[in-house]
Amino acid sequence: MKTKIALLILFISGNLFAQEQKMTAAEIASFKEDVNIVSKKIKTLSTDFVQYKHLDFLSKDIETSGKMIFKEPNLLQWQYKKPYNYSVVFKNGKILINDEGKKSAVDIGNSKIFSRINKLIIGSVSGNMFDDKEFTISYFKLKGQNIAKFVPKDATLKKYIKQIELTFDKEEATVEQVKLLESSEDYTRIVLKNKVINAKIDDSVFTN
Amino acid sequence: MQKSTIQFLLINCFLAIILISCGSVTKNYTPKKLDKTSYEVPYFKDSKTDYVYKTNITVYGHDLSGIFIAKKINDTTHRVVFTTEFGNKLLDFEISEKTFKVNSIVSELDRKILVNTLRDDFRLLLKKEYQIQEQFENESDDIYKSAYGKRDNYLFISKKDRKLEKVINSSKTKEKITLLFNSENDIFAEKIEIIHQNIKLKIELNYFKSE
Numbered sequence: 012m013k014t015k016i017a018l019l020i021l022f023i024s025g026n027l028f029a030q031e032q033k034m035t036a037a038e039i040a041s042f043k044e045d046v047n048i049v050s051k052k053i054k055t056l057s058t059d060f061v062q063y064k065h066l067d068f069l070s071k072d073i074e075t076s077g078k079m080i081f082k083e084p085n086l087l088q089w090q091y092k093k094p095y096n097y098s099v100v101f102k103n104g105k106i107l108i109n110d111e112g113k114k115s116a117v118d119i120g121n122s123k124i125f126s127r128i129n130k131l132i133i134g135s136v137s138g139n140m141f142d143d144k145e146f147t148i149s150y151f152k153l154k155g156q157n158i159a160k161f162v163p164k165d166a167t168l169k170k171y172i173k174q175i176e177l178t179f180d181k182e183e184a185t186v187e188q189v190k191l192l193e194s195s196e197d198y199t200r201i202v203l204k205n206k207v208i209n210a211k212i213d214d215s216v217f218t219n
Numbered sequence: 220m221q222k223s224t225i226q227f228l229l230i231n232c233f234l235a236i237i238l239i240s241c242g243s244v245t246k247n248y249t250p251k252k253l254d255k256t257s258y259e260v261p262y263f264k265d266s267k268t269d270y271v272y273k274t275n276i277t278v279y280g281h282d283l284s285g286i287f288i289a290k291k292i293n294d295t296t297h298r299v300v301f302t303t304e305f306g307n308k309l310l311d312f313e314i315s316e317k318t319f320k321v322n323s324i325v326s327e328l329d330r331k332i333l334v335n336t337l338r339d340d341f342r343l344l345l346k347k348e349y350q351i352q353e354q355f356e357n358e359s360d361d362i363y364k365s366a367y368g369k370r371d372n373y374l375f376i377s378k379k380d381r382k383l384e385k386v387i388n389s390s391k392t393k394e395k396i397t398l399l400f401n402s403e404n405d406i407f408a409e410k411i412e413i414i415h416q417n418i419k420l421k422i423e424l425n426y427f428k429s430e
Contacts, residue, residue: 062305066300068290068292070269073271073288073306095427097304110284171325197308199306
């Protein structure tokens, strides 16, 4: 009986390890370097994305999709195209919103969360985020993927985001999934696909 | 003498205007014999459906947009969540006719007056059944009057296709909140507006099918 339980435990934990394994110090160093080398080369990035909002009580995730465009050093556009048009541009300390043609602007100064998320998204493609003092970071590996998990240190930010998980493609060393966990049950998962790096993108794209 | 007559007329006119404007919601409607004693609202009653709406809130000239989610979690209670387009949860309520629980709310929205207003609005929006005491009609609708605490609700059911198109929440003298429904199939409403008459608050919900 004892052996059976021991075997079962071994089997379960073995399975867990097969899913996600902690990186060694050497692996962390090499992963960080890979991301840094790639991200230093990124001047522009455009990608399609699909966002899955998971709420535990819903029968289905809420799916929205669109395009994200980034240009160095800190121009960013999030554009939802389906099932509605909603676009947000981060530019010169401001957030410009176009909601089905209805336009408005928010000063990031008034919206710390937005500015932090902006910094994190940009950081995740530019490679600066591993030095971010605001998070406790842990590193994991999966088959073909690396995962960095960020837990906010700041109590205010922690109220909104329990953890941020960035999943990197091992070969390309670029972000392919962003997961924002609000609680253990509820999260937002954003999958990036059809990435194009360093295509020519005019500043005029970042108007709303 | 003439002067006082004019004054008298003016006062009378003034009184007449006040009296007219104080008239109840039903002043333009014709009373009718009651054809039912209760009405069941179809729009949020299915416990298998995720009711997901793109939302625009206009409050005293400020705009706020996001996603409104409602789900019936048991016979009496709905879970209501409002998130930004990015998915950040702004508020999370559990509402029944008699109970109310705040699961979470961001500090920027955590004002008693706002929470109470939203609680009352959502409670009215999600109300599943009305007991009817009086009935009226106008050209296009059958109008059912239903007592609601100190206020009354007037339900407007179109004569043409028997859909619930409007609910007016009213005190004895004044309309307070208007709910407008647009529904194609009479099972759920594709577009809903919640309009307040005494404060500058309007909530617009547009149903969207997730991809």
